[in-house]
Amino acid sequence: MAPATLPPEAVAALVEGRHGDPFALLGPQPGADGKPWLRVLLPGATAVAAITADGAAPLALTHAAGLFEGPLPADKPYRLRIDWSGTVQEAADAYSFGPLLGELDLHLLGEGAHRDIGRTLGAHPMTVDGVSGTRFAVWAPNARRVSVVGDFNGWDGRRNPMRLRHGPGVWEIFLPDIGPGTIYKYEVLDPNGAILPLKADPFAWQAEVAPATGSIVADTAGFRPPAPLPARSGPPASQPISVYEVHAGSWMRGDGNRELSWEELGDRLIPYLTGMGFSHVEFLPVMVHPFGGSWGYQPLGQYAPQAALGPPEHFARLVERLHEAGIGVILDWVPAHFPTDSHGLARFDGTALYEHADPREGFHQDWNTLIYNLGRREVRNFLIGSALHWLETYGVDALRVDAVASMLYRDYSRKHDEWVPNIHGGRENLESISFLQELSRIIEERCPGKLLIAEESTAFPGVTRRADEGGLGFDFKWNMGWMHDTLHYMEMEPVYRQYHHDGIAFGLVYAFSERFMLPLSHDEVVHGKGSLIGKMPGDDWQKFANLRAYLSFMWTHPGKKLLFMGGEIAQHREWNHDRSLDWHLLDQAPHAGIQRLVRDLNRLYRDIPALHARDCEEGGFRWVVLDDRQNSVFAYLRLGPEGTAPALVVCNMTPVLRQGYRVGVPLGGSWREIVNSDAAIYGGANNGNGGMVHAAGAASHGLEDSLDLQLPGLSTIVLTPMEG
Template sequence: MPAFDSAALDALAAGRYGDPFAILGPHEASGHVVVRTIQPGARGVDLLTSSGEKPITMRCIHEAGIFEGELTRNDTYRLRVDWGGSVQIFDDSYRFPPLLGDLDLHLLGEGRQLKLADCLGAVFMRIDGVAGVRFAIWAPNACRVSVIGDFNAWDGRRHSMRLRHGAGVWELFIPGLAIGSLYKFEILTRDGAILLKADPIARQFEGPPATAAIVGDNAPFSWTDDLWMQRRNAHSDAPLSIYEVHVASWRRHDDGRPFLWRELADTLIPYVTDLGFTHIEFMPIMAHPFGGSWGYQPLSQFAPMPILGTPDEFAFFVDRCHVAGLGVILDWVPAHFPTDAYGLIRFDGTALYEHEDPREGFHQDWNTLIYNFGRNEVRNFLIASALFWLDRYHVDGIRVDAVASMLYRDYSRAEGQWIPNRFGGRENLEAIDFLLELSDAITEYAPGSMLIAEESTAWPGVSAPVDKGGLGFTHKWNMGWMHDTLRYIAQDPINRRYHHDDMTFGLIYAFSERFILPISHDEVVYGKSSLLGKMPGDNWQRFANLRAYLSFMWTQPGKKLLFMGQEFGQANEWNHDLQLAWPEAEAPHHGGVRHLVRDLNRVYCAEPALSCTDFDPSGFRWLIGDDRNQSVFAWLRQTGNSEETILVVANFTPVPRHAYRVGVPSPGHWVEVLNSDAATYGGSDLGNLGGANAETVASHGMAASLSLTLPPLGVLILRKDR
C-alpha cells in the first residue's frame, strides 16, 4: 500500500505538495519497485528499462496526469510520454538521489560557501553519465518550490523540488536539459500564494522586459592573461588613472543599440589606452530591469547585462583589456536592491533577504530594500557575488556603491524612522561586520584585487587594513575634495579669492585615507551640468578653466577617476539614453582637452613623484597656498630622489602673471613638462619657452627660485632638467 492517501495525490496534482519525492520516482513495495510520475496533459506514459525489457505501460491514478507503473527489480529507467501528437523520452528527475553534500549544506548555513554559484542556481553537470542541470535555491520558508521553464510548459507541477531540511535549500536535477534553456522558480508560500521568482544565482538572463533566467555554461573561459593576473597589486603605489564608463551610452549604433562587448573590445579598449588611462571602471553591468537606474538597482548579482552580449563575451572583453595593459573595475551594489516582484523582495513569502521592519529594510531615498546583513546566508550571497566577478571574470577590483548608507542606521532618516543598534548607537554593526568579512575574503581568495569605497563621511580608517582597525578597503573616493574644488572652479575668477580655501582644505586630510579623486557620473547629471558647463566665462575661458582644473586634479595627491565625455569636455550633461557627443569631440577646443588628458596621463605615469607618493604626506609640500588675491597656487610633488621632484604652479584667473617668483629646491634649468595653456590644447600659448633657469634667490623656504610667466587660467608642470 502507498504511504500516502488520495488527499496527497490531490495536493500533488494541485501543486501544493511540498515533498514530491515521497510520492514520485521509484519506491520499494513488497519485492518490486513502484514508479510514479506526474505529467499533466499526457495521453499515456511508458517505462523504458535499461535492461531492454518490453515497455511497461503506466496506469493513470489521478485525472491530473499522475501515472504509476511497476518494475520487477530496481532498474534504471526512462519515461516515454505520449502528448497526443508527439512523443518525448527522458530520464526521470525523481530517480536521482540528493546531490548537495552535507559539507555544502553546512557551509551554506554558516554563510561560508564562497563558491555559491557552483552550489546554488543552475549548474550543468553529469550524474551517473546522464547530462542535465542541477537546480538549487535557498527558500527556507516556502511550502513548495518548482523549476518552471520552456522545457515543461512553465508548469510548476512537473518539476517540484526536494527540500534539504535544516539548510532551507531546495534542489532538483533535471536530466537532458540543455544550456540555454529558460527557467524561473515557482514558489508556494505559507499563506498559499504562488510567486514566480528569478534565480538569485543565475549566471545569465533574458533582456528586459523578459524576466527568465538562462541556464548558463559553467565551463571555464580560456584566459590569456596569466602574466597580468600575477603582477597586479591593489596596494601598489603605481599610477591609477580610471576612465569611468556607462557601457550602454558610451557609443551606440545608428538604430540606438549599444555596442556589444566584442565591438567594445575593438573600440573602447584602443580609445582608453590611447588616452593613457590605466583602468576602466564600469557602472554596474549586473543584470537590472530598469535602464534609468544606471545599473544601481540590480536584480542579479551574478549575471552580466544581457543587452551587451553573453557572459563569455564579457570575459573576452576583460581578457582583451588585460592583454592591452588595462585593468577593469566594476561598480557593485550591496547597499540595496529593487522591489520588482520577481526579484528578491519577500522571496519565499517572507522577508528573506531584507528586514521585516521598514525602518531597517527600506531606503526612503531610492525606494529600494536593504539587505539584512545579520543573516549568514545573505552575507554569503553578497560576498560570493563579489568573489564571483573577481574569479570568474578576472576583474581587477570592485567599487562598493553607497557605503555611507550601509554604515549608519540613521542614514537619510529623521528621528523615529530608524532603530538603534544593540548598544543604542547609530552605527550599523551588522553592515560593518559584513564589510570586514568582505575585505578578508577578497584578500584571501582574490589577492591583488582592489576594493574601493564610495563613502562620503568622515568614518575613520575606511581604507586601513582590518588588522589595524580599518574597514579593509584598498581605496576610498575623496568626495570632500571633489565637492570643494568643483565649488571653487564654478566661481567667477574675480570671486575666487573669497573661496581660496576650497582648493587647499583637502590637503589637511589628503593622507588620512588611500584616496581616489573622482569626477564621476554623479557630478554631470540631473541638472548639475557637464564639467565644461560648470566653468564660468566666455567660451575660451570655459575651456581654459576646464584644462586648468583637470591639470590641478592630475597633480594633486590621490589616484584619478574621470567620467566618460569629460575627457573631451562634452558640452551637455550626461544622458543615459544617448551616446556621447562624438562629433563634438572632434571640434578644436574639445579635441584640445582630449589631447591634454592624454598628456596628463602620460606625465602622471612617467613621473614617479606624481603617483608613488599619493598616500605619503612627505611627497607633497605647499610652496604657495596663501596667494588668494591672485588665485595662484604652487606645490611640490617629491620622492626621496631630488631629481624626480615636480613643481606645479596654477593660476586660476584670466590674467597672465609675469616674473612671478616661485621657490624651488635647487638651482639649474627646470623643464616645462606641461603647460595647460599650450596652443596644442587650444590655449593662448603663453609660457616660458619650454623652461626656466632657477636662480640662487631664496623664496618660499627654498634656497633657489624661478621667475615664471604664468599663463591665464593655466597650470604649469615643471621638473629639474636631468
Template sequence: MTEVVTPEGQAIIGGYHADPFRYLGPHTDHGVPIVRVYLPGARQVRVRFSEGQEADLRRLHDAGLFAGPVPSSGRDYRLLARWGQGEFVELEDPYRFPPVFSDLDLHLMGEGTHLNIYDKLGAHPMVMEGVAGVAFGVFAPNARRVSVVGDFNFWDGRRHPMRVRGNGFWEIFLPGAKAGEKYKFEIVGPHSSAPMLKSDPYAFSAEVRPLTASVIVDPATLPPITPGPGGINRLDAPISIYEVHLGSWRRNPYMNNSWLTYRELAEQLPAYVADMGFTHVELLPIAEHPFDASWGYQPTGLYAPTSRFGSAHDFALLVDAFHQRGIGVILDWVPGHFPDDAHGLAQFDGTALYEHANAMQGRHLDWNTLIYNFGRREVANFIVANALFWLERYKIDGLRVDAVASMLYLDYSRPEGGWIPNKYGGRENLEAIDLLRRFNTEVFGRFPNATTMAEESTAWPLVSRPADVGGLGFGYKWNMGWMHDTLRYMSKDPIYRQHHHGDVTFGMLYAFFENFVLPLSHDEVVHGKGSIFGRMPGDRWQRFANLRAYYTFMFGHPGKKLLFMGGEFAMEREWSHDHSLDWHLLEQKEHAGIQSLMRDLNRLYRSVPALHQIDSEPGGFEWVVVDDAAASVFAWLRRGRDPEQVCLVAVNFTPTPRESYRMRVPFSGGWREIFNSDADLYGGSNMGNGGRIEAVNTEHGPMLDLVLPPLAGIILVPER
C-alpha cells in the same frame, strides 16, 4: 501490490509536497520495488530498465499520477510516456537521480560560509550518472513548494517540484535541460496558495528587459580571459580611471541609435581607453537590471552581466580585450540595496527573506529600494560570494562599492524617529560594518592583485585601512570632499576665488588619512548639475582655460584619478543615458585640445614617479605656495621614493598672467617645463617658460622666476 492515492500523492497532485523525492521515483513497498511518476496529462507510462526489462505503470489519478511494481530495484531506467493518441516518448525521470548538494555544501551554506555558492545554487549544466542535464538550486526556507519551470517543461510548475534540504535549500537535477533555455522558480509561500514566478538570484544570464526569465549558462563555454596586468592596483602605481556607462559611450547611428554590443565595444572602447592613456576603466553597474534609467544601480541579477549588450560569453570577451591592452577593469558594484520588482528578490519566498521586514530598516526612502538583511548569514553569503564571483569568473580587477554611507548608518536619510538604533543605541549599522569588513578581507585574501573602492561621503574613519586594525578594509576611498570643494571653487568667477582659497587648500588637511581617489564621476554631470565644462565661468576661451587648469591641478594633486566619460573632451551638455556622447564636438579645436591635454596628462602622470608613487603619504607632498589668495596661485612639490624624483606643480587660477613669479625649489640649476596647459596645442595662449628655466641660488635657497600663464597649470622637473 495495490497502490492508492495517499495523502502524499494528493500533495503531489495539489502541488504542495515539500519533498517529492520521498514519494516519486524508485521506492520499495513491502519489499516490492515500485516506481511512481507524475506526468500531468499523460495517458500511459511505461518503465524500461537498461537491461531491457519493462513494466507498465497503473494510472492512479487522471491528473497524471502513475505507479506500479517494476522488475528491478535499480535506478537505471527511462520512462516511456504517451499523451493522447500519439506515440510513446522516451524521457528521463528526474526523481531517480541522487541529491545535488553534498553534506559539506549544506553545512557551509547553512552557516553562510560557502564562498563558491554560485557553483551550487542557480542553474548548472552537468552530467549525472552519465546523463546530461542541469542541476538547479535555490534558497527559499519559508516556501511550501518550489518548482523549476522553463522551456524544458512547458513552464508547468506541476512537472518538476524540487526537494528541500538543510536550512531551506531546494534542489533538483533535470535531465535534458540545457544551456540557452530560459527558466524561473515557481514558489508557493507560507501564507498563500498562489504561486509566484521568481527569477533566479544566482542566474548567470537573463532575458533582455522587459522580459525577466533567467537563462541557463554553461560556464565551461566562457572564453578564457587574460589576467589583468600585475601591480596595477598598488598604492604606488599610477591609477587613472575612465568611468563608462556602456549604453551611452557610443551608439550605432546606422542601427536606429542602438546600443553597441559587448563585441562591438571590445573592438572600440579598449583601444580608445589605451590611446587616451588611462590605466583602468570603471564600468557603471553591469549586473542585470530592469530599468534603463537606474544606470544599473537597481540590480535584480547580481550574478548576470546585463544581456542588453550581449551574452555572458561576449562580456568575457570585452574584459579580455581590456586586459590585452593592459587596462584594468573595475566594476561598479551595488550590495547596498535592490529594487522591489515582483520577479526579483523582494518577498522571495513569500516572506522578507533578503530584505529587512521592518521598513525602517528594509527600505531606502531616497531610492524607494529595499535594503539587504546584512545580518542574515545566507544573505551575507550571497553578497560576499557575488564579489568573489566577478573576480574569479571574469577576472575583474576591482570593485567600486556604491553608496557605502547608506550601508554604514541606520539613520541614513531618515527622519527623526524613522530608524531603529543598534543594540547599543547607536546609529551605526553593525551588521553592514561586519559585512564590509568580511567582503574586503575575503577579496584581498583570495585575490591579492585586486582592489576595492568605497564611495563613502562622510567622515567615517579608517575606510581604507585593514579590518584587523579597526578599518573597513577597502583599498581606496573616493574623496567626495575634494570633489565638492574644488568644483565649488572652480565655479566662482576668478575675481572672487581669492575669498574661497580654502576650498583648494582644505583637502590637504586630511589628504593622507585615507588612500584616496579623486572622482569627477557620473554623479557630477546629472540631475541638473550640467557638465564639468558647464561649471567653468567666463567667456568661451576662459571656460576652456579653466577646465585645462582644473585638470592639471587634479593630476598634480595627491590621489588616484577618476573621470567620467565625455569629460575628457569637455562635453558641454549634461550626460543622458539614452544618447551617445557628443563625439562631433571633437571637430572643434577647443574640444580636441581638451582631449589632447587629457591624453598628455595621463601619459605624464604614468611616466613621472613623483606624480603617483607616494600618493597616500605626507612625504609625497610639500606646499611651495599656499597663501597667495590674492593672486589665486598655488604651487607644490610632488616627490617619489627616490630623493631625485621631484616635480613642481604650479597653477594660476586667474586670467591675469603672472610674470617673474618667484618661488622656492629644492634644487638649483635647470628645470624643464614638461607640461603647460596653456600650450597652443591644447587651445591656450602659448605663454610659458620656453621649455626650460634656471633656478638661481639666493640666501633663501634656490629660486625660480616663473611665468605663470593665465588660467593655467604648469609642471616642471629638475634636470638631474
C-alpha cells in the same frame, strides 16, 4: 504489488502542487513486496510508459490530474515515454536521481560560509549516472514548495517540484536533458500556500534581455576564466592608477542608436583607452538590472552580466582583451540595496528573506529600494559569493563598492523617528561594518592583488585601514570632499575665488588620512548638474581654460584619478544613458585640445614618479605658495622616492597673465616646463615659459632657490629640474 494506497490528502497535495516533499511520493518507490514501484506526475499527458532494457511497461493513470503509476520492471535504469496527445517524448525521470548537494555543501551553506556558493546554488549543467542535465538549487527556507518552470514543462509548477534540504533551507533538483540556453524561473509557494509571482534565479549566471525576466542556464562547467592582468610593480598605493569610468551602453552607439555588444565595445574602447593612457576602466554596474535608467545601480542579477550586450562568455572575453592591452578592469558593485521588482529578491519565499522585515531598516526612501539584511549570514554569503564571482570567475581587478555611506549609518537619510538604533543605542550599522570587514578579509586571502574601492562620502574613520587593524579594509576611498570643494571653487567667477581660497587648499588637510581616489564621476554630470565644461564660468574661451587648469590640477594633486567618459572631450550636454557621447565635438579644436591634454596628463602621471609614487604619503607633497588669496595662485611640490626628481605645480585660477611671479624650488639650475594647460596644442593662448626656466639663485618660500615664472591666465603649469 503496489505500495500502500496514498492518503487522499497526500494525493491532493501532490496533484495541486502543495506537497513539500515530492520525492517521497514520486519516482521509484518500494512496493509492498519489495519490488520497485514507479509514480510520476505529468499533467497533460495521455499515456506514460517506463522504458528499460527489457522493454516498455505502461503506467496506469490513477488521478485525472496526470498521476501515473505502476510496477517498474526489475531494478534497472529507465526512461519515460510520454504521450502528449499524439506527440511522443522520451525523457529521463527527474525523480529517479538522489540528492546532489553534499553534506559539506549543506553545512557551509547553513553557516553562511560557502565560498563557492556561485557554483553550488543556481543552475549548473552536469552529467549524473551518465545522463546529461542541469542541477538547480535555490535558498528559500520558508517556502512550502519550490518548482523549476520553463518551456520544458509548460511553465507548470506541478511538474518539477524540488527537494528540500532542511538544514540550510535549500531546494534542489536535477532535471535531465536540460542544458545551456534553457530559460527558466522558480515557482514558489509561500508559507501561507499562495503562489508568488515567478522568481528569477538569484544565482543565475545568465539572464534574458530586459524587459523579459527569465534566467538562462549558462555553460558554467565549460566557463573559462579570463587571463589575468600582468602583474604591476609595487603596491597599488604607489602605482599610477588613472581610471576611465564608462557606462557600457552609452559610451558609443551603433547604427540606429543601438547598444554595442561586448565584442563591438572591446573593438572600439580598448584602442581608445590605450591611446589615452588610462590604466584602468571602471564600468558602471554590469550586473543584471531591470531598469536601464538606474544605470545598473538597482541590480537583481548579482551573478550575471547585463544580457543586452551579449552572453557571459563575451563579457569575459572583453575582460581578457582589456588585460591583454594592459588595462585593469573595475566593476561598480552594489551590496547596499536592491529593487522591489516582484520577479526579484523581494520577499523571495514569501517572507523578508534578503531584506529586513522592518521598513525602518529594510526600505531605502531615497531610492525606493530594499536594503539587504547583512545581519543574516546567508545574505552575507550571497553577496560575498557575488564579489568573488566577479573577481575570480571573470577575473576583474577591482570592485568599487557603491553607496558605502548608506550602509554604515542606520539613520542615513532618515528623520529622527524613522530608524532603529544598534544594540548599543548608536547610529552605526554594526552588521554592515562587520560585513565589509569580512568581505575585505576574504578578498585579501583569496584574491591577493585585487582591490576594493569605497564610494564613501562621510568622515567615517579607517575606511582604508586593514580590517584586522579595526578599519573597513578598503584599498582606496573616493575623495568626495575634494570633489565637492574643488568643483564649487571652479564654478565661481574668478573674481570671487580669492574669498574661497580654501576650496582648493582644504583637501590637503586630510589628504593622507586615507588612501584616496579623486573622482569626477557620472554623479557630477546628471540630474540637472550639467557637464564639467558647463560648470566652468566665463565665455567660451574661459570655460575651456578653466577646465584645462582644473584637470591639470587634479592630475597633479595627491590621489589616484577617475574621470567619467565625456569629461575628456568637454562634452557640453549632460550625460544621457540612452545616447552616445558627442564624439563629433572632436572636430572642433577646443574639444580636441582637452582630449589631448588628458592623454598627456596620463602619460606624465605614469612616467614621473613624483606625480604618483607617494600619492598616499604626506611626505610626497609640500605647499610652496598657499596664502596668495588675492591672486588665486597656488604652488606645490610633488616629491617622489629618494633619487627621483621633484615636480613643481603652479596654478593661476584667474584670467590674468602674471609676469615675474617668483616661486621657491629645492634645486638650482634649469627647470623644464613639462605641462602648460595654456599651450596652443591644448587650445590655449600659448603663454608660459617657453619650455624652460632657470633658477635665479635667490631663496624664496623657505627653499634654497627660486624660479621667475610667467603664469598664464586660468592655467596650471608643471616643471621638473633638468638632469645634471
